[in-house]
Amino acid sequence: MPRPALRSRRLRRISKKTPGGRRVVHYDKRFASKPRCAICGRPLNGINETRIKTEHVSGSTISRPYGGYICHRCLALALRIAVRLS
Structure with a gap:
């Protein structure tokens, strides 16, 4: 579970694939x-x-x-x- 600051929709959620093959979620600012x-x-x-x-x-x-x-x-x-x- 992400930390509480990242649980809101204030940040964009981007699904990335790491070099190891895992899918992780990155949080970026919305513009x-x-x-x-x-x-x-x-x-x-x-x-x-x-x-x-x-x-x-x-x-x-x-x-x-x-x-x-x-x-x-x-x-x-x-x-x-x-x-x-x-």
Whole structure:
């Protein structure tokens, strides 16, 4: 039985085969998936995807309005609609 810290689903369980032929379970950190647009679901560009949860917020956002929340195409469409309505 694994030690208590490894019993939760906080860590990924990966089945590995050792050189001796045994099957063992290795526990690895889970990484967040790439951030996606809130409107269309397309992956966002310009944000480092390698450990999103451990990055500082200031280093992982984009400087335009709604940067890091919606993609550039959805932002352009929303701005066009806002200009037409006003």
